[in-house]
Amino acid sequence: MNFNSRRKTYNLVLLAIAFGIVSLILWNTNSFFKKFKEEERLKMEIWATAQSELLQSSENMDLGNLTIKVLQNNSSSPMILENKDGSIRVNNMPNKKIEDSLYIRKKIIQFQNENIPISIDQQGEHLATLYYGNSDVLNKLKYYPIALLLIIILFGAVIFFFFKTNKASEQNKLWAGMAKETAHQIGTPLSSLLGWNELLKMENINQDITQEIEKDIARLETITERFSKIGSLPTLKEADIVKETREAYEYLRRRSSKLIHFSFIPKVDSLPVLINSSLYNWTIENLVKNGIDAMKGKGSIAIEIVQNGKNVHILIADTGTGISKNNFQTIFNPGVTSKKRGWGLGLSLVKRIVEEYHNGKIKVLSSGKEGTIMQISLKVKST
Missing domain, CATH: 3.30.565.10 (Histidine kinase-like ATPase, C-terminal domain)
Known part of the structure; x- marks a missing residue:
């Protein structure tokens, strides 16, 4: 296996590992999201049970301290409680919007799409329906995989740019090395040509010929100088x-x-x-x-x-x-x-x-x- 083949295999292995890590992170994030959503559902069901006791307390029983605590401590999830008589009670939502019936109806539809409404019943009698939305933490967690993917894409772009720049740098060094080696190789026959031209002058050859040879030798010297300067600051x-x-x-x-x-x-x-x-x-x-x-x-x-x-x-x-x-x-x-x-x-x-x-x-x-x-x-x- 040659160097390029090994390097290609190495890059593919790195790509596979990176893909595996990203997939594992996304899977864990999705599992955590579902688990958190289930816990919020359980919390809302407990709140609905406490609310059922609240609705029945005036008729059948005194309200216990635990029930009051459950009802007071739920401050994270936005909720809309619609009683059987059509009255609405809103929790954990902007106060300015509470009186806006159109806004409340839109929110009910939104909450129905996010979570299945909870029916509050007591001894077979329907008392109210609880609509609730995702908490701020859950909403932020929902966008975490997208943010993670963007970070990974950005990181990949930086790595790609780094390797591309590094490869271009290697190519520049290669061309510079070849140019300097070419200049070095030209130097030897060039010295010989200078000597042969001097011998031609001694043989009384037409001066126009030797002068043109001198011009071409000077030209070769210029080319050699150019190649020798590639890769260095002139x-x-x-x-x-x-x-x-x-x-x-x-x-x-x-x-x-x-x-x-x-x-x-x-x-x-x-x-x-x-x-x-x-x-x-x-x-x-x-x-x-x-x-x-x-x-x-x-x-x-x-x-x-x-x-x-x-x-x-x-x-x-x-x-x-x-x-x-x-x-x-x-x-x-x-x-x-x-x-x-x-x-x-x-x-x-x-x-x-x-x-x-x-x-x-x-x-x-x-x-x-x-x-x-x-x-x-x-x-x-x-x-």
């Missing part, structure tokens, strides 16, 4: 957002298909922003590559930079197929992708870089048949 430094965006734009423009028309439209000359250059460039590249994929390698990509008060907005527009409005938020979730071979991590990483590392915002500004506009918003550094 250092933010003041940089010109226009210059940084232009560098990412130029790199992609030179290496993209000629069928893609690129345009860079900065509405400001320069703006100081606290960023991590490596991660910011990665963000721009991810968004541009997503746009190129959405256009299936043919169309237009435009990057625009505008200032709005204390914020700067970087807009990346493409002429691709667009995104459904229902997916404006979900596309940033891990695993969500429209590509057949995609992992759905690009936009998730972009969101994390922008919002968690740079305290900015990223969103789908608009999308339709004419294309999609993604917007990154960052704070301009105050001078």
